[in-house]
Amino acid sequence: VVEPYNSVLSTHSLLEHTDVAVMLDNEAIYDICRRSLDIERPTYTNLNRLIAQVISSLTASLRFDGALNVDVTEFQTNLVPYPRIHFMLSSYAPVISAEKAYHEQLSVAEITNSAFEPASMMAKCDPRHGKYMAACLMYRGDVVPKDVNAAVATIKTKRTIQFVDWCPTGFKCGINYQPPTVVPGGDLARVQRAVCMISNTSAIAEVFSRIDHKFDLMYAKRAFVHWYVGEGMEEGEFSEAREDLAALEKDYEEVSAETAEGEGEEEELGEEY
Template sequence: MATSAQNYKGNREVISLHIGQAGVQIGNACWELYCLEHAIQPDGTRYDDPSYSDETDAFNTFFAETAGGKHVPRCLFVDLEPTVVDEVRTGTYRTLFHPEQLLSGKEDAANCYARGRYTIGREMIDVVMDRVKRLTENCSGLQGFLVFHSFGGGTGSGFLSLLMERLSTEYGKKPKLEFAVYPAPQVSTAMVEPYNSILMTHTTLEHSDCTFMVDNEAIYDICRRNLDLARPTYTNLNRLIAQIVSSITASLRFDGALNVDLTEFQTNLVPYPRIHFPLVTYAPLVSAEKAFHEQNTVADMTNACFEPGHQMVKCDPRRGKYMAVCLLYRGDVVPKDINSAISAVKTKRTVQFVEWSPTGFKVGINYQPPTVVPGGDLGKQTRSVCMISNTTAIAEAWARLDHKFDLMYSKRAFVHWYVGEGMEEGEFSEAREDMAALEKDYEEIGQDEFPDEEESYYNNGTASAAGSRQRSVRSNRSARSERTQATRTAGSAAYSQY
């Protein structure tokens, strides 16, 4: 779907919320990259360089301009303890942000979901919502929220779940898209990561519209294998994540031939409200030393996106089926080359779609080439592509996490820390049941068998069929509390067919 630049002028603002250590540190890397892309200096003023001139003010979706000509990010950094936010307060970009955008408490959540949600976090939520309100009042047409956090931390899970509920209450149907650090298969930052992750996923499932997941192990492997970094640091990881976030948000900040709106991600990627966890891949992933010696054609990049080595979450897409694919190209690309590349991908037997989804690919083209941080790890390229795909293979990651949860919960290990913070033990079993149902949802979608409504689905192919599918899945879960679900149109409706 092509969208004219005029639609973005002035009144389609996006607010970014960076929650907990992971959210704040990823935020640091993202705003560093945005500033480079839009020629904004660390003090918020723009470079006086004609080569940086924008034809539109589309970047004002992410930056608010003051009367003095300073550009201030539309964002909020929040952590329950001060250490990480203090790094922003004293860092290179300290004058870019208004002091009221940097919020920190005095006592952290200690990797405990219950502390982040019920005790420490509850003391801070009203202040945070007040700051969010001030940001929204400075918008003429709020488009939605981008929320950055981790699954495994106490603030990133507990406080985040509380915040998402409040955002749903106060901002209704405004889209909320998450960028979340998912627990890695082998590496763990906390023993209780599985508890925090499953409790958070359960409580936010109805409040989040789309969740882009990355796991540290997948990013570590990319840094080691593709970027020749023997011992990657969090800065290395976060700068790579920032490139992905930049690719996904580029069409909100620049003019383009085929721009992608925030709501378009949901419309095209989320066939059922609960199935909103797309897999993200990025290409090319080439170090600065090798960048000038690699060919990097559109076909090469597109093929690379279907290889497990370019994924941001460890799972095998060859074992699953695709429900939807969105390819976001940047830089020197033309539709003819994309058409050829996608036609070649369709002939591969390893790329399988579910029967009820057309093999159409949603395509976004943005002519702004990818920017790299000076002295960074990624090599400068004239073009790149970020693929967002909703695939049943991601269920493999959920199954892994559920198994870790079961191992601990069968012995009630660490449960007393959660109950001691005012949480009921029944929430554990309720959350685990919900995750079992989510796994079942993915399994049924992969089987392509909906006998009770097959006829209506194939006759109509509309959102009503998706709705009845949702009801049939929900009817088997009478043990769990009922939740309101936002209705979304079936993903096939608005595809750009290639």
């Protein structure tokens, strides 16, 4: 019930005290479990197993060997254009149930396309409504750079995937040879290859907008505020946090509206594609 309060207050702290934050939204992950894994009533265990795959992919290069390693500090370097614009959208593919998997193994191109699908996003927002500033693709398992190059080249030609014009469409890519591991008897099928995408997109403002709306409805009546005040908080902290989020929404709006004065050269192929 008090989720909007907690979300606004914690985002206010995350703005000040973190360099990169990855957004995960229960509602979006519930939908993925229902749609892709055919789980009628997902539990927190189902959700956490899916989230664990994302966390595992983020840290895989610290633990295993690969063709292109992505260090955790590189997320900040490559994905954060301005200090406040550091809330990342995450997606993971393939999400297929053990029953559906049989022996089919999805290609690098297929899982890459799937990672960009709005239905794969782990926060409730549609990337087609915003613009990407940067994206990081972390592949695991049986993946070679040649296939990644081809998949990224195809993504760049898609009209639905738009980048801001002041940022060359640079994709940070990581390849790790360790295939994803699944919990025995769990919901997810064992696959040969998978990809986790962390992207910085202006569409994430939709998430903040929705939280703000729910916050406003409750705070207008000062509903449940007494619990927080009783724990030593002040009412002014609510207003301060809400104003900070309104400013953040505006920041994202401005970032997607800005245009570059001179179009940059396409960057050379290297570790970033």
